[in-house]
Amino acid sequence: MIQFAPDHLEIERRVEALLFAAAGPLSAAEIARRLPEGADVGGAISALRERYQGRGVELECVADRWRFRTAPDLSFMMTEEREEPRRLSRAALETLAIIAYHQPCTRAEIESVRGVSLSKGTLDLLLEMGFVRLKGRRRTPGRPVTYATADKFLEHFSLSSLYDLPGVAEMKAAGLLDLSIPVGFEVPDPSRAGDDDETPLMPGEEDSPEFAQDFVAED
Amino acid sequence: MIQFAPDHLEIERRVEALLFAAAGPLSAAEIARRLPEGADVGGAISALRERYQGRGVELECVADRWRFRTAPDLSFMMTEEREEPRRLSRAALETLAIIAYHQPCTRAEIESVRGVSLSKGTLDLLLEMGFVRLKGRRRTPGRPVTYATADKFLEHFSLSSLYDLPGVAEMKAAGLLDLSIPVGFEVPDPSRAGDDDETPLMPGEEDSPEFAQDFVAED
């Protein structure tokens, strides 16, 4: 039933089939590549989205990609499909939130917001789960590595983009997403004590987050 | 949104979600078990079947069980577009990691770290993907070809330069290295790798990894 110029309904059908069969979310470009040239993918997606509005299955945008998923209000029925989620500790959740709202941010910045040093196991769990990724290095002395969220984070929490993080606009407006506390404002920060001008207390402490030292050695 | 007596549209939604999320086809009885008592499963299935008639996705009955599947006439889109998944194999990822940290390095060096010989396809794939390139020839007997990362590698991992590759400190911070690190464990800094013991490739050699591999295999 290959037609030379499929009409928009046919395009919609094909997009529907592709999204349905896909193992993961698809971007508009990925969909377009499988359609005849010039097909209106955006239009088809909008039409589908409307068509599935309020149904048991809905079309959703996550991390700039599209996927079908069951309606959130029906979650109570899905007992058999539910997977026991990996429980994130409070510390891990706060760390994830700090990274999500401040990205890219360094480990020292995460610690400064929480006022405690990041315990071993917190960041690596997030990295391992694929929620967080290493982003790059800050162009400051010590060139600390920065962290950001990965697409999987958006996919897991049904976010179409980072702009959709709850409350992000309000927090930004209130200046709460600013990482730099004005100079001269010094609150003691135990998590950072010992980094610069102190020697480690014990020889076994190498796994404390002492980026600075290693970087100095590298330079 | 739990109602005492969901109307037939709500039942239809629920059946739709159940069929969509199920790992396999469901019988009417299996569906009924997850719905309020007395729900008209048969009616909901008929309604759904009609609703999806002629769409890209259809409701199908196999051996008295129901499932959604893509419309048969669209199968050409599915099969034709099959591609190799782009997930890097473990061998490829490991090889890439060694090249990234030890560049420029020869095939023999990669094999010595990995402890297994490198299959032909692995390096080819990395070269083809543009993650790795031929760098030069080592000034040692046999003049083995050396490999280094290419720009696409930096691009993919969002690194502005090799200087930004995570080092020992980050490996520790990510929990990958712990106190049992062997004494003297060092991660080379690829940004400082010298070109001294290398000669550049001859023109034309860049395109012939085959030649390079055969050559290396000889030593």
Place this chain on the structure above:
Amino acid sequence: MTDAFQPNLDFAAVDQADGRDAFVVDLEGYEGPLHVLLALARTQKVDLLKLSITRLAEQYLAFVHEARRRNFALAADYLVMAAWLAYLKSRLLLPRTEKAGEEAPAEEMAAALAFRLRKLEAMRRAVEAIQSRPQLKRDVFTRGDPEALVVIPSDRIEASLYELMAAYVTQRRREEQRRYNPGQRVEAFALEAAREWLRDLLPRLEQWTPLNRVAPAKHGAEGPSQASFTASTLSAGLELVKEGAMEVKQAGTFAELYLKRRSVGQPLELVP
């Protein structure tokens, strides 16, 4: 984002996970001084912008005092914060002197603290907001059975820096394990030595003697293991049997092995 949050945050359920954590002193679930301060600030029941830092300082000092009274080993962090808050409070209460010196005015320091508390509070609320989003495989579900035949690959290559690092470290570890380690060399009781040992012993082996009494006994930590002494002795013994100098018998599988010298001229016993 939910605006209604409890004045007393639920700290009891906080962070039971990180068991291997050595840094955090668990003061009934408080993770650090800042978390305590935030919880205390909430009890003032005012907008965090209008927080009274002096009152907060008093509350915190009382908290630390109480914690110490109850025999908590207080982490240095808590004491540093206590000292700093006491200092800040005194500066806030004292009339400002003419020469301020190089230090920031106490009001600014107080504002900075208030800012950090508001930030931490914002992140706590963000955690709640994020968690109340529909979560994959908890609230929403994607297709349970993507048609097996249809592979629609994504155009992104799935490899993260973390995976790259992990792959690198795994291999370096393996490399390390492969490396020759003389410290772990297993010393064996040489077959030649076992043969000699048996030949020396042979004239005295007139009775059936258990193998473990024939084999040399291990002395001290050095040298081959007892298992190696036994194995090599048995091996050498079998050679002697083959030469016709010795006999071996065993009643059943895993039973004790007995050795005996074979008298000259004695016919070979055929054991069924």
